[in-house]
Every structure is written in C-alpha cells, then in structure tokens.
C-alpha cells in the first residue's frame with residue numbers, strides 16, 4: 058500500500074470519528090452493528106401522548122373534527138401557547154402506573170420497541186427539564202419520561218424517543234423562517250417582537266442533551282420534522298445535534314427527519330414523498346408515513362409509521378379504526394418488503410389506552426404468538442409478487458433458507474401454487490396448526506396441498522425449508 062494511501066487510511070477514520078463529535082466514537086459500533094437488533098425487531102409501538110390528549114379533539118365544547126391528527130389541535134384552532142395551555146393543562150392528568158399498561162400491551166402484541174413522544178409540536182416536554190417551565194416536572198411534579206422508560210425496560214422493550222424540533226411554545230422559535238412548517242400563529246407577526254431562532258436551537262440542543270444524559274441507554278431517536286424550505290443545519294444545527302446524541306449514546310439509531318432532501322430520503326413535502334435512498338450522514342432509516350411502499354425500498358432501512366384510526370393523538374371523535382385483519386396484514390406486507398412497522402396508539406388524558414387499540418394489539422399479539430418467527434429476523438420476499446399473499450424468508454444455520462408463505466386468500470381447491478423450482482426432498486409445515494403438508498414439484502411451480510379451511514382468517518402461514526443451491530423462485534426479482 059502506498060505511503061499516501063496508508064496515511065489516508067489512518068487520517069480518514071480519525072477525522073470521521075471527530076466529525077461525529079467525539080474521539081470516543083472511534084470505538085463506537087458500526088452502523089451495521091447498531092441496526093442489527095432493529096432489523097430483526099420488525100415491529101414497534103408508537104405512542105403520541107401530551108397536553109393534546111386531554112383536549113381529545115374538542116375545543117371550547119365543540120369537536121374540532123373527526124379525521125386527522127388531533128395532536129395538531131392547537132394549530133387547527135390557531136391558539137397562541139398561553140391560551141392553549143390554559144385550556145389543555147388542567148385536562149392532562151396522568152394516572153399512576155399508566156406506563157406499565159403501555160409496556161405490557163406492547164409486549165403482549167409482540168412489539169420489540171416503543172417510540173413515545175418526549176415533546177410534540179405543542180412544546181410541552183414530558184421529562185423533568187431544567188431549561189423549561191413548560192414540562193411535566195414544572196407543571197405536574199413528575200418525570201413522565203422516567204416513568205415510561207422504567208416501565209418499558211421492566212418488560213424488556215427497547216426505548217425510542219420521538220422529539221419534535223417544531224415548537225409552538227418557545228418564544229424564540231422563528232416560525233416565519235418556513236412557509237411549509239406548521240405554526241398556530243403562521244402569517245401573524247411575532248407576539249414578542251423579534252425572535253432569535255438560534256436561541257431556540259440552543260434550547261432544543263439542551264433539552265435533547267437532558268434526554269440523552271438522564272435516562273440510561275436510549276435505543277432510538279425519532280426526530281420530527283423538517284421542511285424543504287427549512288431543514289438540517291440551517292434550521293436545527295442538525296449535524297451538531299446528531300453528533301452530540303451519538304457522543305452520549307453511541308449505540309443509538311436515528312431517523313432521517315432532521316433533514317428534507319433527496320439524499321435524506323425525501324422527494325418533497327407530504328408523508329408519501331420519499332426517495333429510495335439515504336446517505337447515513339442524514340440518519341439510519343427512512344420513514345414512510347401512513348403508507349407502505351409498493352415494492353419496499355431495497356437496500357435502504359425503512360419503517361412505516363401508521364395510526365390505527367386517522368389521528369396520532371387521542372380524539373373522542375375519531376372512530377375510523379382499521380380492522381385487526383388489516384393491521385396484521387400490514388405487518389406481514391411490510392416485513393415481506395424488508396421494512397419495520399411502527400404502529401401508533403394515542404392514550405387519553407390520564408394515560409389510558411382506547412379500547413379499540415387494546416383489542417387490536419391483543420389480536421396482533423395472538424397472531425404473533427403463533428406466527429412471530431415468520432416476522433422477526435426475516436428478510437424481504439424472494440418473489441416479485443404472490444397473488445394469494447406474501448412471503449418472508451430466513452437463513453437457517455444449516456445453510457438452507459426457510460420460506461414463510463403468508464396466505465391471505467386461501468385456495469378453494471386445496472392447492473396452493475407457488476412460482477418456485479424445488480429440487481430434492483422438502484416438506485411444508487402449516488405453521489398455524491403444526492401439521493405437515495404434502496407438496497408436488499414441477500418445472501414452473503410447487504403445489505402445496507392444503508386443508509379445505511384456512512386455519513387463520515387474517516393470514517395462515519406455511520413454512521418450507523429449501524436448499525438455495527437447488528431451489529429458487531421462478532421469474533426472480
């Protein structure tokens with residue numbers, strides 16, 4: 058190796074480590090190491106809970122709406138922060154042990170991680186902050202973040218912090234800097250004269266430092282959100298913020314929402330505006346919202362976040378709940394495309410979980426108790442598409458590949474046709490019941506002979522072990 062090249066091989070990693078904010082990062086785990094547990098987890102629970110949960114979609118006695126995010130109620134009624142706080146603070150009454158119910162529900166559903174709002178756009182922090190008086194410590198005398206983190210850890214769940222960079226409370230947050238980011242006072246002059254956004258950004262960094270310093274190992278930082286016209290280093294000193302987080306939490310993974318550019322996985326505004334790329338300097342995974350990318354995003358880590366009805370924060374007026382079957386099939390569809398599912402619950406003012414959400418998570422948990430191996434630690438389907446369902450796959454220790462065939466539409470004639478060439482002996486197991494199934498192989502497909510009735514209405518799963526040397530999909534990807 059030339060002298061120049063050998064010097065570069067020494068300088069470059071060190072400079073990159075320092076660029077990440079601290080020499081300790083020279084020994085930090087690689088991105089692959091940091092992402093491994095998350096890629097295997099496949100399923101997490103999202104929680105939106107804040108002052109808006111007490112308002113529950115109602116303002117001055119009238120429903121604000123029956124659809125859309127009621128965590129945005131301050132924006133929807135155009136209330137300044139003092140008016141908003143006067144209405145909302147008295148209604149927010151966290152009960153004791155609320156967090157244990159969240160953690161137990163996530164565990165029961167088969168979630169491996171929970172991401173919850175430490176601060177949403179309203180600006181109210183759920184931790185006991187030393188740099189604010191608009192926080193649970195100052196207002197309630199409680200550290201709700203600590204209560205939640207302790208409960209999650211007691212159930213063996215990984216901990217994720219959602220943190221809004223948008224802030225509708227802070228009096229230095231310069232909302233006129235962006236025409237695309239929401240603010241209740243948008244279009245009106247700053248009520249306090251001038252604003253120095255740099256002071257808000259300093260506050261943002263200080264609160265994030267509190268969160269990274271005071272609650273033990275944090276697994277995920279879930280930023281939210283930037284605009285094409287206001288993002289990244291200009292808006293949030295984003296690279297410094299990520300570097301500071303990594304310096305305190307070297308194992309942490311972060312999403313891409315401090316930025317809004319094609320290289321960061323965004324093709325514009327709107328929850329579906331994503332590109333199929335992510336430069337790791339902008340985050341570790343991209344975040345399609347309320348939809349599942351049609352063909353996944355090969356080669357990029359991605360997570361679909363989704364509500365069970367149409368609002369992230371609780372609303373008394375939104376009853377548009379997705380069916381349990383839809384939610385189970387979404388999880389399967391996402392895993393079959395190599396992604397993660399972050400499914401949201403919106404607890405009420407005292408932290409109680411709406412019954413439809415509890416029922417849905419229990420239904421998912423029942424399905425996962427039998428079929429979880431077909432989701433956890435799997436990778437995307439080897440098939441272009443399957444008319445009757447989806448497929449995930451897993452490498453086995455013996456070098457074979459286990460295919461998990463998730464059957465949504467059960468064949469009426471008892472023959473499941475799989476566009477797959479299979480040589481040598483193999484057997485199919487109906488995972489749902491444990492029974493063995495006969496199969497017949499042919500030049501274009503495998504026929505699996507299945508019982509008359511589907512054993513599971515949402516999705517029955519058939520596992521088939523194959524030797525990759527002598528088997529493969531017909532019409533490969």
Ligand code: FHN
Pocket residue numbers: 126128129281282328346362369
């Ligand atoms: O504005 C927020 C919204 O309230 C919610 O938190 C979602 C969750 O991904 N993120 C933003 C909209 O993209």
